[in-house]
Amino acid sequence: MQKSGTSCGVACVAMLARIDFKNAMRLGVLCFNKAHWSSSHATLNMELRSMLAAVGYRLGREVACDDWDKVPPGSLAATQWNPKTNYWHWIVYDEDDEGGYVLDPNPAVKRNKRKDFSKMKVSCYHRV
Numbered sequence: 061m062q063k064s065g066t067s068c069g070v071a072c073v074a075m076l077a078r079i080d081f082k083n084a085m086r087l088g089v090l091c092f093n094k095a096h097w098s099s100s101h102a103t104l105n106m107e108l109r110s111m112l113a114a115v116g117y118r119l120g121r122e123v124a125c126d127d128w129d130k131v132p133p134g135s136l137a138a139t140q141w142n143p144k145t146n147y148w149h150w151i152v153y154d155e156d157d158e159g160g161y162v163l164d165p166n167p168a169v170k171r172n173k174r175k176d177f178s179k180m181k182v183s184c185y186h187r188v
Contacts, residue, residue: 066101066102066147067081067085067101067165068103068149068150068151068165068166069101069102069103069107069108069150070084070085070088070101070103070111071084071150071165072108072136072150072151072152072163072165073087073088073103073108073111073112073115075152075163075165076112076117076134076136076152076188077112077115077116077117079115084111085101087111087114087115088101088103088107088111090114091107091110091111091114092107092110102147103150105119105122105186108136108150108186112188117188118188119136119186119187119188120186120187120188121186122184122185122186123184123185123186123187124183124184125137125182125183125184125185126181126182126183127182128153128160128177128180128182131153131160131182131185132153132185132187133153133154133155133160134152134153134154134187134188135152135153135154135185135186135187135188136150136151136152136153136185136186136188137150137151137152137153137162137182137183137184137185137186138150138151138182138183138184138185139151139180139181139182139183140180140181141181141183148183149166150165151163151164151165151180153182153185159175160175160177161173161174161175162174162175162177162180164180
């Protein structure tokens, strides 16, 4: 679960790496300038790539996509693109025996495991 309005990427790193949010934040401080992490926790692709590499995962290239059926399991996906701020919301897409679902770190979401794809417009994804 993200702890600030811009820490969804950090929360997704925690989910993918199976570490808690606090340790994902520590990882960010180790990977990047501490001053950057004191004001905003917004994450760019390169920052997510570095954080995941530090715990043994590889973030694939960005693939533009507007159809959830084309997103592979175990992917980091971007939704809610805001052209005014140039930010989006990071989530994790995965599948189980019941089909695809999204792990959404937004604390306002009632269920962490979401299947309401019509309410989430995917913009791009990265295989992990």
